[in-house]
Amino acid sequence: MHAVHQLYFKRKSQSTKPFRARGCKVNRCQYCQLAMDNCICDIRVQTGSKCKFVLLMHDIEVLKPSNTGRLIADVIPDTEAYLWSRTTVDNKLLQTLKDERYQPYVVFPEEYIFDNRPVVKELDSLSTSKTPLFVMLDGSWQEAKKMFRKSPYLTNMPVISLSNDTLEALSFKSEYFLRKASKEGQLSTAEVASLLLQLNNDHLPSMHLLLWSELFSYRYQKSVCQTNLANPDVEQRYQAFLSNLPSR
Ligand SMILES: [Zn+2]
Numbered sequence: 001m002h003a004v005h006q007l008y009f010k011r012k013s014q015s016t017k018p019f020r021a022r023g024c025k026v027n028r029c030q031y032c033q034l035a036m037d038n039c040i041c042d043i044r045v046q047t048g049s050k051c052k053f054v055l056l057m058h059d060i061e062v063l064k065p066s067n068t069g070r071l072i073a074d075v076i077p078d079t080e081a082y083l084w085s086r087t088t089v090d091n092k093l094l095q096t097l098k099d100e101r102y103q104p105y106v107v108f109p110e111e112y113i114f115d116n117r118p119v120v121k122e123l124d125s126l127s128t129s130k131t132p133l134f135v136m137l138d139g140s141w142q143e144a145k146k147m148f149r150k151s152p153y154l155t156n157m158p159v160i161s162l163s164n165d166t167l168e169a170l171s172f173k174s175e176y177f178l179r180k181a182s183k184e185g186q187l188s189t190a191e192v193a194s195l196l197l198q199l200n201n202d203h204l205p206s207m208h209l210l211l212w213s214e215l216f217s218y219r220y221q222k223s224v225c226q227t228n229l230a231n232p233d234v235e236q237r238y239q240a241f242l243s244n245l246p247s248r
Helices: 003-014 059-063 069-075 091-098 141-149 164-169 189-199 203-223 234-243
Strands: 052-057 080-083 102-107 131-138
Touching: 003 052, 003 059, 003 069, 003 080, 052 059, 052 069, 052 091, 059 080, 069 131, 069 189, 069 203, 080 091, 091 102, 091 131, 131 141, 131 189, 164 189, 189 203, 203 234
Parallel strands: 052 080, 052 131, 102 131
Antiparallel strands: none
């Protein structure tokens, strides 16, 4: 079990009534949240990374089967996950953010920053002797804005933003379609993480996470019995990726 699995079971045990997700009648795997016959758990592997991720998850986000923050923890070892609260903060999270080994960045779009804090967006500006630690605000767009505004421990942290220029430079096109994005071109949490890894020249885990997220989306569509599935070759591409992985 990784950090998001643990958080999922903890949050679920606190629920007084079951969370009614779309497609709630589907019999899901409790780990990957896909329908049992589409479960991807037995082909899940992790890739080492030069970066670390912290997921700050908005309350019911961790219960949503379509959540993609979980995919980061699937692929990147040592990912931490916390439930966000306006009034309390986990001590372990504060310790991680203060840890001298890491350079934390909160990931947030530049146009919504309301203060004068530094924004990192250049491709080569991540060079630091410390391990980059990316704090991902995992929730709906409205929830992420609230988390950004109402978390005092994030206010002294530089922001990293993926600008349109950066996306263009990386020739990136979102394959995210599980939820109706409230903004054209909005990326999923897992896609953003993959791009951050790419910015840090961490290409293998970046590619791995993107493929894993495409595979998840594909199996998710199958789970809810959609037809005309996008990305039908992703199973073969993922298997090819696995067979080319350096032995660990
Ligand atoms: Zn599974």
